[in-house]
Amino acid sequence: MPNLSPLVAGTWRLHEQGWSAAERLRWIERCTDLGVTSFDHADLYGGYTVEALFGEALALRPALRERLQLVSKCGIRLPGHARGAARIKHYDSSAAHIRASVEHSLRALRTDRLDLLLLHRPDPLLDAAEVADAVAALQREGKILAFGVSNFGPQAFELLDAATPLVTNQIELHPLRREPLHDGTLDALQRRGRRPMVWSPLAGGRLLAGDESPAAQRVRWVLGALGAQLGVAPATVAYAWLLRHPTHPRPVVGTMREAGLQQALAALSLRLDAEAWTEIWQAGAGQEVA
Amino acid sequence: MPNLSPLVAGTWRLHEQGWSAAERLRWIERCTDLGVTSFDHADLYGGYTVEALFGEALALRPALRERLQLVSKCGIRLPGHARGAARIKHYDSSAAHIRASVEHSLRALRTDRLDLLLLHRPDPLLDAAEVADAVAALQREGKILAFGVSNFGPQAFELLDAATPLVTNQIELHPLRREPLHDGTLDALQRRGRRPMVWSPLAGGRLLAGDESPAAQRVRWVLGALGAQLGVAPATVAYAWLLRHPTHPRPVVGTMREAGLQQALAALSLRLDAEAWTEIWQAGAGQEVA
């Protein structure tokens, strides 16, 4: 595993901020100063624009690169964009796509290497040997330092991991999506000693506001009550819920606001006990444990 | 695997009998005389009272201990009891809980060792290395002789088994709950040569009476018809259905009545053929095999 920071900054919404390159650089620097030195990209974020916005900012202070770990993804092709070149959204885990996407990412990010490349989705046409060869070639050339996957179930993980070691599986996990706790996804990672990354740790913000489903309301109430008791924000409790897992997940923090980042960072020194953790699980599930 | 008897006596309902210690001892002796020398406990049975009721009886004739195999479980904490010390029902597979629970079980059962300790449920926060260390220490001290799990799916079983050998998985299996036959749970046990234990072999009695769902009625009818044909009780056919599985399951017999125990024992010399077995499966499933 590349030496990622315990929290990873998500760039998913970077293009929505309307920031100048200098403002983007300031955000990168602020994250870095706070110890969040790893940045999570994908080729297609922002309609294939985010990597270049990031790279443009990084070009204002190239020496910063050495302090950062850059993660990107490939394997999905979107219609309506030159880089996707697709009629319909589809997966592509061919060697040609992987190489082309990585080389495009390197140019856009204005760097010579990705610290970590992830295959974005489990392609049903995945040819494990072909992917392994593509990865090995990119690693020999120094273009990627490590390789992993995202959104893989345990069987697809085992298939590809047997062909090329997967350092992580970036999964969606939060109290409203608990499946990876129970379907073997996290069991398989723990057995192999791999640390997951977690996207959407706050369910895209729905844990805190905007989702008025009974489950979301219950989770929000419990996060608020535990936060009040522990003297922290509800979001901090939500991050602590993830960090409590024995696989030591690395959450990808999607907020661009410093206050949000600070709430995530506060979770690094908060260990929930099993009972508080279960209260949150139970609020999401709408039932007590069996 | 400790040398458990082919049938295991369940103690789940021991506290409901209103028996004196002498009566409880008589029940233990009767089971033992019939070859049912293994007793299945859990820390929390009877609201954390059953182990002590059993131990009190055993103290009337301590030499009996050498003829018995004592199984207990830990890993669930219930509210409303000093020993659970919980606000809500939750799982706890921490080393501290495992040790504390085992030591409490030994005192309550008035014995120096458990022949087998089971982790009661697959805790989503299970730290396999921590559990393995706790188990190893308890085994070194002679406090537990063997270790296994209960209610684990195949992936969680594989995770923990890689850290510490699991001698069994005690699962719920009967014609109204056939999932372990098809979801990989029993496949994983057979592949590793481990014998399951089976709780609720008569679906808590619903196979015989009280459940008027179409499935239960169908199963009851088939058990009755096969029993009439074979000259045994319907319950005997239900036990034989379990014993027919190639993993050689050990049913946990919940009845405290000797007649019920005898019906279970009769199944040990009854081998159903595949067709009779399938008639029962089909009655539970409400459809023929594919």
Place this chain on the structure above:
Amino acid sequence: MPNLSPLVAGTWRLHEQGWSAAERLRWIERCTDLGVTSFDHADLYGGYTVEALFGEALALRPALRERLQLVSKCGIRLPGHARGAARIKHYDSSAAHIRASVEHSLRALRTDRLDLLLLHRPDPLLDAAEVADAVAALQREGKILAFGVSNFGPQAFELLDAATPLVTNQIELHPLRREPLHDGTLDALQRRGRRPMVWSPLAGGRLLAGDESPAAQRVRWVLGALGAQLGVAPATVAYAWLLRHPTHPRPVVGTMREAGLQQALAALSLRLDAEAWTEIWQAGAGQEVA
């Protein structure tokens, strides 16, 4: 793996043709001349009649046997037939049934060996060691050359493969049944380097006509549009969809018409791109990929 042809001729409907032995021989010869030299049987096809119909034809020209690969299956027993000898449909993976079924198949097919024997369904009472012993004995005697399974999920496959190597898993796969792409069945085969066989590649013809469900209509429309664009029949596109999978599946062609066989053969030189493949997947699923 025995050296099966890329397409396998299904014999499922041989008894429905009303053909003389000479006509059946002509069909076998025509398949063989077109490179379809493998024939897929099961003991119970045609109510246990198809193997004998095939064998009778083969007896007209015994030397043809050396050019053929004969596959058969056992493990299901059907009521209403002397060979099934059953009150209800049930599975039987006992050594006795396997041997009896193979020996019956050899007599009916008028051959001294099966190139490949498949266990037809995952019997919940499967005893892997017993099956492995039965298979080893039949292989020693030269009665079967290779062994595999049909309709097995990944856990049951792993169980039996650990006891005796399984050269294939013959599964149902088509755009209206995509589960094996996502439930680990094909992942497990790819990881072990085993080629699946595929039954019902056209969903029993429903891909082309007769099924007016929205999903079937969508699939039919896409197969037609892609076929028109590529200058091939819709059925050819459907076969190409299967052949595109990295496990190199061998479809079992059910049609007895030469035109249908030619449409299947045309797929061997047609490689769909990932996007066209996904259009078909999407038509079956009724949604785009995640």
